[in-house]
Amino acid sequence: MAETAPSQDVFDVRKVRRLVELMKEHDLTEMDLRQENMRIQLRRGPKDMPVETIVRQMPAAPSAGPAEAAAAPAAAQASEKPAEDKNLGVITSPIVGTFYASPDPNAPPYVKVGDHVGPETTVCIVEAMKVFNEIPAEISGKIIAVLSKSGEPVEYGQALFKVDTTG
Structure with a gap:
């Protein structure tokens, strides 16, 4: 008898079609609905559409850890530079x-x-998927170079600032 009322069922075909129409109408790419122990997830877009997850890494140690972590993505560049750059820190984009x-x-x-x-x-903002993420320096020192311009796209690990960690 409980199944005679499909209008209460979240999986009713008419309701699913209406949800798809609403997604198109409001340009939504994803919808996740739950009703008691039932759940329906709807996604629009290409089949292989990547789902981007923003992960903000917090520093493990107040000063030594972040400097090493921030310099790691620039390791290839650092290996080509002379040893005098040991007091040079790099602030990179986490996203x-x-x-x-x-x-x-x-x-x-x-x-x-x-x-x-x-x-x-806070040294800058990196906007990803309409979310504005304030980026902390994670190291101490004096800014010696700004490597990006406002409005430019940045990649994960891209150097944004050079910092003299002695000053």
Whole structure:
């Protein structure tokens, strides 16, 4: 008798079709609905559409760990440079996205060449999937180079700033 009321069933074909119509109408790519112990997940788009997950890594140690972690993606470049760069730190992008030097186009940049930063200092924003992620320096020192321009795309691990860790 419980199955005689399909209108309450989340898997009713008419309801699923209506959900698909709503997804198209509102340009949604994913919908996840749950009703008691039932669940329906709907996705629109190409079959091989990648799902991007944003993971923010937190530093393991306040100063030594992040400097090593930030310098790791630039290891190939560092191996080609002389040993005098041991006091050079690199702030890298933790995600793929769009680089912004300031919180809005009319505001001054978070940091500029010559500014001193600490591990918690916000140095820029990287926007990914309409989420604006504030990027901390994770190392202490003086900014000696800004390597990206506002509005430019950045890759995971791409160097954004060079930092003199002695200053």
